[in-house]
Amino acid sequence: MPGPMIAYCGPAAVPSDLWARWNTDPVVITALAMLALYMARGRSANARAGWGAIALMLFIFVSPLCALSSALFSARVLHHMLLVAGVAPLLARAFPQRHTNPLPLAVLVAVHAVILWLWHAPGPYTWGLASVPAYWLMQLSMLGSAWLMWRAILAPSLPTGPALLALATTIGQMGLLGAIIVFARQPLYLVHLTSTAAWGLSPVADQQLAGLLMWVPAMLPYLGVGLWLAWSSLRPSESAL
Template identity: 50%
Template sequence: MRQGADPYCGPAPLPEDLASSWNFDPLLIAVFAGVAAACMMMSRERRIAALKSPAALAGWAVLLAAFVSPLCALASALFSARVFHHVLLVALAAPLFALAFPPRATLRRVPVSGLVLIHAICMWVWHTPGPYAFALDSTAAYWMMEASLFLSAFLLWQAVLDRRNHAGAALAALLATVIQMGMLGALLTFAARPLFDHHMTTTLPYGLTPLDDQQLAGLLMWIPASMSYLAAAALLAARMLETHPHPTQSTRPT
């Protein structure tokens, strides 16, 4: 695979061509439509509350933005765009779908700590040079990366948003995920040299050196990616306080 060529999103576009670089892959659209139809049928069977439907619609909108909009093509040029693309998948689309589709009983048997570990492995593996280069060698490898990132995040979000799970374990899982993503982001931000050969010749048209692009990617992984996890952790902490209020003195000493 030559530099700047993505097996799915295509060659890195120049800035003046970016606005027209939409991805109307008929197979992708057909798959999205088929999965959406299956989700709608599943929703009826499981009688998911109508108020949760907007979460699924918002999740589909995020996936369309990630794969159909020019962001897909921009990710061929900029590693930071690729990281932003992945942030959309794991920190926005995944929790939205998890809100719409709670876990089945069989998945509730998987410990939350195991899901944290699986998701962390996926994040670290696909954002290191060797596996990242492998993911851009073929369309199959590319979709292996995308699917593993999204599915591992989706299962983790299902677990932490499930009220049947212990709130303390869910809170610990969210904070552990924030820490590991922050560490990965910090390593990318403070690396002394660019690490990803794929983007060595594609960033300059956008006014960035490869190292600038990598540092921006690290900051995206470090800070914005953590926001949804921290927001969920804050809501969980508030729920724990409501469930177990701090004991107060009912009488005053005389």
């Protein structure tokens, strides 16, 4: 049975056509090319991070992952986790916070959590895939809120304690959301109801895989940054001994 039509990424991919399903949307390609030109002119604070963000966005939006995310909720969650835990911190390093943020870090963490939970609730999730504007509202709100949060966390002026607390809070709320998805006993994301079978998965198994991705692997970037911040905070005191 053919899978559903997703407004932006198109029909759900099946194994036989996955590697032919590259996204050639000229708007996305132009936007990434303009960002690359901006990077090439030396406008970023960390060129390596900026180019890494561009490469990751090419994988998320241009590669066949886009079509696969029309078929599988687990692929969509992978897409989202790469966006908020990969692209966002890389952009935060490339374009860091220059001035004091008018919003407290706690507010940024809370706003990002609300946006993440909102777009993974079944109703808003389905609506977010129903039209191109809704799709980009989903993508840009998750990326924008994550970028603002990561910029604040990585700001040199921020003490290590609040940064670690923000990372731990984000790990906790993402883990809770992932656990809820893992232990759901019935299909929640009906837009993928008919497309999982082609990949040898039931809708519930697809959800469980998605929840596990959000619960465990997605925490690794936050944990890694937390350990790096903690280690960096200890180095001056070590040199003073």
